[in-house]
Amino acid sequence: MALFIIRYGEVGLKSKAVRRRFENALRRNIAERFILQKLECRIELDWGRVYLWTDETDKAAEILRKTFGIVSFSRAIECSSDKQDICANAAALSKPLYKNGMSFRVKARRTGQHDYTSMELAKEAGSAVWLANEERGPSVNLTDPDLTVYIEVRQNRAYVFSEVVQGPGGMPLATQGRVLGYVNDGRGAAACWMMMKRGCKVIVATDNDDLIRKLRDWDPNIKVVDSVPISEVIDLARKFKVDGVVFGWSLDEFEYYQSQVGEMTLPIFHPLIGMGESDINELIGQFI
């Protein structure tokens, strides 16, 4: 099975309890998405990392790219913390990726006790990568290489990888409250997306199937209800006992719509209120 190392974390995860809640939500969210797609995986948590084993590497990458809370992930080779073993795996990883005339570097880090330093390990693995690609004219470039081989040693296991893929960041879904999102256009969807990224579960009131499909990429379990006139949104929100309502208004539109919403007995969130049109379009382009 292939292994993915998944990195998460927002500054501000201060307490152990918050961290545990964050980790468990992230693990549950990833597992649910695999189950929904009838894919098998195994997930383990360890000190600021999630390890995921699966045979479906392409589909897994697709899921991880759209799971809130994930900062980045890497497909990795796992081996023992034995130096020779690591060097052999670094060399093996580099061979199919190495092309004539490419430059490379090795970056190594460790946690735990070992009979080598990170620097020694990087140097030795660097030699192994060099020898494995000798006929391709390798060169070392520490600042801007064509290929970076990363080595992470954690206690008695080591992980070797070459690529770090960005995730969306933010907080895992369902680590914050539940809100109702009023989605009649791309801006409404963008506003929901921002609240989802902050960890909210969003119930979407919309009649736009395209936008539902886009939001479902990020929360496959997203609850969708039929849209209502804007004057009835607060009633709808009360019915679903949500903690607040999300709108995609910009400041120009605020006055016009606000007056139509009626009595505000629930918190209203408009996460786009401080953004200009070009910022909002960029945001929509990012997730649609």
Next chain:
Amino acid sequence: MALFIIRYGEVGLKSKAVRRRFENALRRNIAERFILQKLECRIELDWGRVYLWTDETDKAAEILRKTFGIVSFSRAIECSSDKQDICANAAALSKPLYKNGMSFRVKARRTGQHDYTSMELAKEAGSAVWLANEERGPSVNLTDPDLTVYIEVRQNRAYVFSEVVQGPGGMPLATQGRVLGYVNDGRGAAACWMMMKRGCKVIVATDNDDLIRKLRDWDPNIKVVDSVPISEVIDLARKFKVDGVVFGWSLDEFEYYQSQVGEMTLPIFHPLIGMGESDINELIGQFI
């Protein structure tokens, strides 16, 4: 006197009336800042541009960098639209900037009727720049040159410049409503800054002199009132007849603070609600 060309504009400036209001507010804001600093300037509006003449170039640049609504600006040489005149000015502009072995390009654009095309003008001005710097070994690089000489011909005038400085963008101050900003920390200040960038005049309730000073860089006329306990913010807002209240809460903090604000009879804006801590810190770093 030195001339600055100032570019503004947000997508969404659709109607002529909105555009005029935007332009007049921008002109007034720039003029006010010069007056406050006892600096002289002359300002003219023309088709999506503001022209500003002043002797105080450093102070002017400092002001323009922190005036909302300005997308970019350039210090320019003004001359007639005569081709020889433009070429001579392009050459003169390049000479003090040109160093041995540098590459350059000339970019030209025109509005109005002339006896040359933009392409012809760029070619001829390119030759003039080349000749002026011949002993420094010039070379042309159209994609990533060390120096770009920009030429803009507008009817019977032309402008030659080499630098485009980014402004903050957004909407000029006072093109939107008035809000009360509750500022007890950097996040509160960042939230106010975002609403100011959207065109709001913000009255700041704070006891933090450092933050006042930072916000005053962006609105020298900013009104500051003493802070109050959070439970009295709404009363304060009513007293000043503002259109809404601005807080710097993130979603985590929302529930805690919201309950302390009391009855929400005014719109509440929390422009940071959809942002993570690293986004917010980046924002604070930008304007503080």
